[in-house]
Amino acid sequence: MLLSMQWLRDFVPYEGEVQELGDRLTMLGLELEEISNPFEAIKNIVVGHVVECDRHPEAEKLSVCKVDVGESELLDIVCGAPNVARGQNVPVAKVGVTMPGGMEIKKAKLRGVKSHGMICSERELELSDGHEGIMVLPEGLKPGTKLTKALNMEDTVLELGVTPNRADCLSMLGIAREAALAFDLPLTMPRLNLVESGGNAADMLKIEIDDPELCPLYQARILQGAKIAPSPDWMRYRLLSVGVRPISNIVDVTNYILFELGQPLHSFDADLLKGGKIRVGLASDGMKFTTLDEHERKLTGNDLLIWDAERPVALAGVMGGMNSEIHDGSTNVVLESAVFKPGSIRKTARRLALPSEASYRFERGVDQQLNTFAMDRAAQLMSELSGAKVVSGVAKNEPKPWANRTHNYRHARCNGFLGLDLAPEFSKKAFSLMGLAVDDSDADCWKVSTPSYRLDLEREADLYEEVARYFGMDKIPSVLPRISKTFDASVIADTPYGFYRRIKNWGRGVGLHEAINYSFVGDDDLDLLGLPKEGRVNIANPLSEDQNVMRTELAPGLLNTVRHNIAQGNTHIRIFEIAKKFIKDLESDTETREQSRLGVLVTGPRSDAEWPNEQGDADYLDVKGLVEHLLADLKLGDATFKLVDEHSYLEPCVSISVGEQEIGFMGMVKPVIADKYHARKEVWLADLNADLLRELVMAHKIKFTALPVFPPSRRDVTVIGPVSLHSETIKQAILDLKLPLIESVELVNVFVPEAQDKERNLSFRITYRHGQKTLTDKAVDKEHKKVLEALEKTLPVRF
Structure with missing residues (x-):
């Protein structure tokens, strides 16, 4: 997750060191991986003011400009852009500057006229794909100022590692909550000033959901009279700072809200939706659908789709369809905001190898209670940037409303788990700063309600972890655990x-x-x-x-x-x-x-x-x-x-x-x-x-036998028999006698005499023991004689 420091300060008034913020977030579970400047490649580009602009004497399509870049002398720059003109403020790459594409600016002579730099387009600065002409900057900028500073571009972005359970931190708002927790700062939400223009969206668009388990909430707003155009600079630069390519005002707003609030949104061209209806339902096996990346996807019966009255128009939670996308001629917009079952989105995105920023958040879980605010803020921005009017009301279907979750919390048990001695007021303050509601009417067992954006808090032990995070994982002393065998060991x-x-x-x-x-x-x-x-x-x-x-x-x-x-x-x-x-x-x-x-x-x-x-x-x-x-x-x-x-x-x-x-x-x-x-x-x-x-x-049933008390008596016997006679046969013949004094029979040696390939000598050790008394030699000899006689009688052996 890329964190823009400028964007973060919209939520919390943090003015400390960036490294300190990264270190504290790391201790809260959001590991700082890198600090970078997203516009590092254009840090040496400066603001220039075109003082003079004349036609090139030898080339009709070239202009010779004198540009003020804040130095004692004006620079002579030859420019081929058709829109360059006297009095403009423009980005200038001076001699010696390396462009984002790797080209180094050098002194040059174009058709006999010397050029000491380059006036840049947005494409050359990798700020957009626009290459119709040079980039014209706002008036009032001071020549020689760094372009990134003049346009207030972000110069510090933190790359944070977010664990899969912390879906709430996949947005500026989520990380701002953690920063507010770390430094005890106030959290400010964006102001909502949505102006509706009449009508009723609920009458114009009906929402149907086939399975509430797969889609607990789906709602939409309708905008009319939008004019598709590039987004303003402030939005484009913010999206670029977090690695998103700007497209148009309507599409950029959905991406902006995704990174700001963590709620994925999607915009449909309302004129391309058929039947005034949206249905959320599964695909059929073998169905084919073309997504926004112009690839045809083969679907299964487990893939969730967004349908209009006649056909699918989006792959739910993953990517929209080509047949309903916003284009340059779109004027009417349906803005979708929904909640989908994480497992369903994850399986579809993995099977189709189609990861997206939206699926990345949906498959981890989004905040159902923030859904409406995110949609309304997006509608407000779309209206302000495109001139569209927002139709009153919302088309909404919420078959499975959010249910608040409450967990027990035992402070004494928490201290025992963490090995700390914290006061109850400490835990209460930590929960309050995290947005958790505490009912401590029972001092021994509190009732703690967790907000909808903290889907990872599922049990009491998770609350212990939150207390440890607020205290500081790095501050918990290291103590060797007490090792004892529990009843669980026998169960395992x-x-x-x-x-x-x-x-x-x-x-x-x-x-x-x-x-x-x-x-x-x-x-x-x-x-x-x-x-x-x-x-x-x-x-x-x-x-x-x-x-x-x-x-x-x-x-x-x-x-x-x-x-x-x-x-x-x-x-x-x-x-x-x-x-x-x-x-x-x-x-x-x-x-x-x-x-x-x-x-x-x-x-x-x-x-x-x-x-x-x-x-x-x-x-x-x-x-x-x-x-x-x-x-x-x-x-x-x-x-x-x-x-x-x-x-x-x-x-x-x-x-x-x-x-x-x-x-x-x-x-x-x-x-x-x-x-x-x-x-x-x-x-x-x-x-x-x-x-x-x-x-x-x-x-297997375990049987216990008393340990022998009386000593054994052993006799060795060497059996001479044919090579084909197995030792196991001899051993079994002895055991089959079932003499009460025989305890065991073991093969101890095998000898094959020289020049002998028909017979071999097998030596066995027989152990005799009586359970009630010590054996005499006479008693053992009597039993041993029975063994030898039985072997000679039943097997082709001699001794």
Whole structure:
């Protein structure tokens, strides 16, 4: 938001330093980004008085002028403008001055006559597009005076960063309120002196609103007999100072009010509106409409339009239509002032990539109670600048009037939140200066009514923030907060956020690095992995062709992370990512189904290069161990792993199940695919359904078992069996005996004798424990003998 200091002083009598104002506004939440001079490019242009003006002896269309610029000698300047004449005050660029377009004025000789400067047009000064002749200045100006000073042009503009919630600060009035608050200054509103000329606008124009939720208020005034012409200098220069190009008196007034009061307005040519009716209603799917920028827009059923009796005439809150615009021949005007639902305007402007100053304010919310004042002030200015007569009355429809909002305010609680000890009178003064009404009949809980322009004040905590702003955010002392675990912590743990945070803590705990990738990838990435084209969600306006579709798997993002790390010289890669994948689903409200997934990827050396002990690269056991460790951490028990016959980008691929439910898959990325991502080592990846894992965890019932009191007794046994016999089969055979003293069975070693390819030795450690007493060797030996006998009987093994 650009703030003109001259314009600001129309509202508040601020005479302090500009930097001080910027600093104070920053502390109030309006960050000062830059201080600039909007007319910096013409700061060296001076006022000149044409003393003599004669025809050029060698060129009929040139004039030779003697110009007084406040120096001891008159300047000889050759001018080609047809309207230059003796006695005029004109802008002059002297020799050495650089023009806004970058041209440097030098001494020149035109058709044999020396010229020491240039008499400028408004176009050359970039004040307008007018180039019919030179710019003629008002009489009475002193020669040699800087043009910007002589015409009282703005020389100081502040650029402020306005957060999206502070829609009230998108105007001079809104910022003036903040300045008045900061320096305890009076606020003066513009004087309203609207003269009506008879008739009744309500009889001449009917307003219909199809949906009050989309348009709570629509009203209009009618002006007759307007003469379209350029705006006066004071208005044009003010608009230029805030970056707006002047167009004509009628259009400029709507822009002026937008920046002054924050209310977007629109002017229709009344003679182009049909049927004496305005209707606010939605478009139909596929409808086409041409906006003021001469572009044809394809609309949907969610776009709000302004209609006359027969056709749409404006895209509500965004831009007017070509079929009803003000032009040089317009004489009758319908001035629109309305309030629209912010979300509707925002979606239309974003979808059509059609941002405007009006939509920027409508999509953040405008002041419904100020609406009539803004419209009347605009009608008054239009009447004064164009000579139009304002028809009496207003054509108005307000199906949803503004309802005042009241919030509780507990001063003691506010002090507790802010860590301050403020007196109640301090808060009351702050609210009063902000325009908030206070009912303190209950000393412990006030009732505070918020004005219509403060749409951001929605709850009690917002009032605490207002007190902090008035006190000064920079003055609040820094105190370390007291940390304690609340009941909310247990509640958060049961939410998806809490579960995913638990997964992230697990990932970091086992030495993985968290990867965060974009939700969108390229079609080429998905095609490379052999993923189906069906179900892809295409992006309407992608950042690039490499990011034109929402990811249907986590693998593309993880593999791109691998490529980036390898390019940076990191070959020891251990990463995980918990994120959503997106599948097209026409039955969903958003036509997209989201599912949270957990991806784990390992590749490269098993240990960092600096670690001297363990050698070798990551393999299947590494990724399988991570999956088993996760399931153990989540208390979900053992998983079942089953080889999958075919997978698009993993080979081999193994499905992972818990109980009867498949929770994901894992395997090695096919070498031809891994090579595309510059991976020279095997890349192992696991992809788990995080939503399903959470369901299993939430359904899991925790059982408590008393800690063992008596010591265990352990026996090791080495089983000699065929290579085809899995260790899990032996372990399960022991557990299936269900001997009461067996606590656990663990594989501790595997040995394959030299020159032996048919048998191997598997060493197991069996732990025995009794819950009520200490075991004797005799009792343990008896149980251990049962185990050995059972294994020899059921499996092809020996000891």
